[in-house]
Amino acid sequence: MNYQEIQNQLKKTQSWQQCYREIMLFGKQLPVIPDCLKSDDALIQGCESKVWLHIDLDESRGTILLIGDSDTRIVKGLFAIISSMYNDITLTEAKNIDAYAEFESLGLIKHLSPSRGNGIQAIIKAIQEKLSQW
Amino acid sequence: MNIIAELRHDFPVLSQSIEGQPLIYLDSGATSQKPQCVIDEINDFYSKNNSNVHRGLHSLSENATSKYEYVRTQLAKFLSVNSKEVVWTSGATESLNIIASGVTCDLNSQDIILISALEHHANIVPWQQAAQESGAKIAIMPINKQGILDIPAAIAMIEDLKPKVMACTHASNTLGNINPIAKLIDAAKKVNAITVIDGAQAFLHLRPNLSQLDCDFYVGSAHKALGPTGLGFLYGKFDKLNALSVFKTGGEMIDKVTYESSSYREAPAKFEPGTPNISGVLGFGAAINYLNKLDPIVLHQYEQTLYSYCLNQLQAIDGIIIYGDTQNNIGTISFNYRDEHHYDIAMLLNSYGIALRSGHHCTQPLIAELGIQGTLRVSLAFYNSHNDIDTFITALKSSIKLIAG
Numbered sequence: 001m002n003y004q005e006i007q008n009q010l011k012k013t014q015s016w017q018q019c020y021r022e023i024m025l026f027g028k029q030l031p032v033i034p035d036c037l038k039s040d041d042a043l044i045q046g047c048e049s050k051v052w053l054h055i056d057l058d059e060s061r062g063t064i065l066l067i068g069d070s071d072t073r074i075v076k077g078l079f080a081i082i083s084s085m086y087n088d089i090t091l092t093e094a095k096n097i098d099a100y101a102e103f104e105s106l107g108l109i110k111h112l113s114p115s116r117g118n119g120i121q122a123i124i125k126a127i128q129e130k131l132s133q134w
Numbered sequence: 135m136n137i138i139a140e141l142r143h144d145f146p147v148l149s150q151s152i153e154g155q156p157l158i159y160l161d162s163g164a165t166s167q168k169p170q171c172v173i174d175e176i177n178d179f180y181s182k183n184n185s186n187v188h189r190g191l192h193s194l195s196e197n198a199t200s201k202y203e204y205v206r207t208q209l210a211k212f213l214s215v216n217s218k219e220v221v222w223t224s225g226a227t228e229s230l231n232i233i234a235s236g237v238t239c240d241l242n243s244q245d246i247i248l249i250s251a252l253e254h255h256a257n258i259v260p261w262q263q264a265a266q267e268s269g270a271k272i273a274i275m276p277i278n279k280q281g282i283l284d285i286p287a288a289i290a291m292i293e294d295l296k297p298k299v300m301a302c303t304h305a306s307n308t309l310g311n312i313n314p315i316a317k318l319i320d321a322a323k324k325v326n327a328i329t330v331i332d333g334a335q336a337f338l339h340l341r342p343n344l345s346q347l348d349c350d351f352y353v354g355s356a357h358k359a360l361g362p363t364g365l366g367f368l369y370g371k372f373d374k375l376n377a378l379s380v381f382k383t384g385g386e387m388i389d390k391v392t393y394e395s396s397s398y399r400e401a402p403a404k405f406e407p408g409t410p411n412i413s414g415v416l417g418f419g420a421a422i423n424y425l426n427k428l429d430p431i432v433l434h435q436y437e438q439t440l441y442s443y444c445l446n447q448l449q450a451i452d453g454i455i456i457y458g459d460t461q462n463n464i465g466t467i468s469f470n471y472r473d474e475h476h477y478d479i480a481m482l483l484n485s486y487g488i489a490l491r492s493g494h495h496c497t498q499p500l501i502a503e504l505g506i507q508g509t510l511r512v513s514l515a516f517y518n519s520h521n522d523i524d525t526f527i528t529a530l531k532s533s534i535k536l537i538a539g
Contacts, residue, residue: 017536048493075477
């Protein structure tokens with residue numbers, strides 16, 4: 001599912017429950033990652049739930065590859081939204097994404113309390129840090 | 135019961151909406167709501183009486199001092215102890231830190247500090263500090279699979295290990311279990327252990343009579359008992375309290391100061407350096423007044439009725455797993471739904487206006503021992519209603535449906 005489709009799906013929701021339902025469905029569509037990738041060194045610090053993140057640069061195509069998982073349905077869905085923003089775009093494009101602002105425009109930040117919002121921020125920060133190394 | 139239902143209106147927070155739905159507050163274990171009289175008292179203090187205590191001869195200061203000290207006697211009476219045995223602290227956490235650090239110099243590498251498997255981090259970490267500094271060892275009174283303290287095993291440990299300190303919570307913040315602390319205190323006294331009881335959760339629901347319990351120390355937090363945040367108390371039998379080494383130093387707690395040395399005042403002043411939380415104390419005084427007007431037996435029965443009502447409905451939902459002691463409980467239910475993550479259910483419940491806690495509840499060792507990641511925790515108080523529980527159960531069923539779909 002690409003980011004545009006996600007935006008459209010979320011726009012159609014009329015209640016928070018519907019919104020969460022969609023988010024959880026995005027999570028279900030994420031490719032399953034093998035358990036060996038759910039290692040402690042892939043864990044993101046600062047999240048209430050466990051989030052494993054792997055990010056790579058496909059050097060032949062010059063595009064970003066982002067995979068990950070979470071032990072909670074909602075965060076996994078939020079991660080799916082983030083990965084739809086970053087996957088298959090160039091490094092320069094990726095560095096220019098303001099993912100937190102995107103979450104705001106999706107209307108999701110308001111409902112994520114500071115501690116929950118920080119979880120999203122932690123994921124975004126981890127991605128940006130990795131990007132800045134390339 | 136109708137009179138109790140009216141009490142809800144004393145708590146202004148409870149009348150608001152979250153996302154267009156009435157707030158259902160089921161998180162009193164984290165902090166209780168405050169009745170209007172407590173809010174008014176704090177307002178009154180800052181708008182009419184604000185001045186420092188124990189300083190100055192002017193009327194405003196004398197008035198504040200006498201009110202401030204009066205609340206100490208109020209709390210002492212509430213606990214059935216002497217007012218010079220009550221120290222104001224910033225909360226139960228600070229109280230436990232004062233005790234643990236205050237006995238450290240009397241501990242050595244032969245000594246055992248005995249705590250239970252149900253303790254809040256605040257009754258674990260200060261003892262780990264004390265153990266690190268003194269070389270003493272920490273031993274754990276065990277729980278069974280359901281999360282209930284194994285009393286015969288605990289008493290056997292007290293008799294065999296002869297601990298120097300026995301620290302235990304009166305009621306578990308995570309599970310709500312009421313521990314039979316009188317039995318533990320009795321056994322601990324026979325081996326001359328210092329007995330420390332964490333009453334943070336129990337204070338509001340059980341109104342402990344400390345002269346009967348006969349423990350050496352008992353601690354609590356005002357904000358969990360209708361009072362303001364940032365205030366707590368430390369009760370200690372006077373000789374044991376006064377024998378603790380000082381925790382913080384500064385003004386007010388001293389007897390005489392020269393540039394070379396200082397001598398300290400007796401307890402409680404010895405443990406109260408600096409300007410205290412005056413508005414907090416006065417607000418807590420209003421909370422105690424409020425509680426004193428209510429019949430504790432009637433309140434307790436009502437809370438127990440609510441608890442059973444909630445418990446029965448939860449147990450009727452297929453897949454709900456409940457932890458802890460459901461026979462002796464302050465009105466707290468820790469649960470999970472199948473192997474679903476507590477986080478998802480808590481997030482969905484929030485969208486229905488339900489406020490409850492999810493996570494490890496500052497009891498990571500307990501959660502690890504139960505073999506789980508965390509729980510959802512409903513913690514009730516007398517201002518909750520049957521309607522709150524109905525709304526919660528309906529929302530929970532909808533949340534489960536959302537997750538399953």
